Amino acid sequence: MLTEIEKKVIAAIQGDIPLEANPYEILAEGLGMEEEAFLGILKSLDEKKLIRRYGATLRHQKSGFSANAMVAWKAPEEKIQEIGETMAGFEAVSHCYRRDPKPGWPYNLYTMVHARSQDSCRDIVGQMAQKTGLSDYSMLFSIRELKKTSMRYFETE
Template identity: 55%
Template sequence: MTDKQKSPKSVKPRSKLTELEKKIIALIQTNIPVTKRPFLELAQKIGVEEEVVLKTLQKLHENGTIRRFGATIRHQISGYEANAMVAWQVDEDRIDEVGEMMASFEGVSHCYSRNPVKEWPYNLYTMIHGKTEKACYKMAEDMSAKTSVKNYTLLFSRDELKKTSMKYFP
């Protein structure tokens, strides 16, 4: 796993965020200005120097508070027309091992373990993205072969009813 794909388990928890850190996070939760110096504009909004914003963001990334910083594009425009949540039934003693393997696949954007229920035995979930549904099925087959997990089902998205980023600070 690369630094930018660091597992949340590999990041040590830290103390609470400072008020300055909360202000900076609140600014970057929404669209960042498309200007020559966007972080200068953000800094001016909260009355600090641009360097303070940049160093704070760097620190928050290094300590794992901010996992990634990047653009969000509409996947359909980029040629990825299909996405599916794959529900996997994994032996409990292999959850971490299998989760790490599945998370390493290029087309996987999310990987979570959850408690199963009697009527639904699946306990590991991956969100996979492909150019076609066939590509998603192939990826799931490859993941199954690599992990030896044979009981799984793909749930393809039908309609996007809501998709937003979480806003942690107003």
């Protein structure tokens, strides 16, 4: 069972993080608490496995990246960890994850590549293929963004 202050901390980190030198201090002040206590609650929630991950959403089109592609790769299962780490190391890659292949769709590794143009995406994917030795892949370019939100818990009034 979560305490009321834990719920408030969770609600506070769901929104935009202040673009300041000490964003957690600002979030903590908004709850009438010290930054150290705020961070302590976050750490406790993590240790209890109540927070699985904490991330940021990049609004890639607003930041100048007008092209992006989900690339589905067919990677040898025994090398997927190594290949995934190599691909995740590319600056243009925001997501890299493994999925089970399905009948008619043999791909098991996925990367999200962001660039300023589709040609740039293709160039980056070519570099990734060359560096990893993978040649079986499919590029799926985004046409338009339909949703860019996350689950929200314990909304504030």
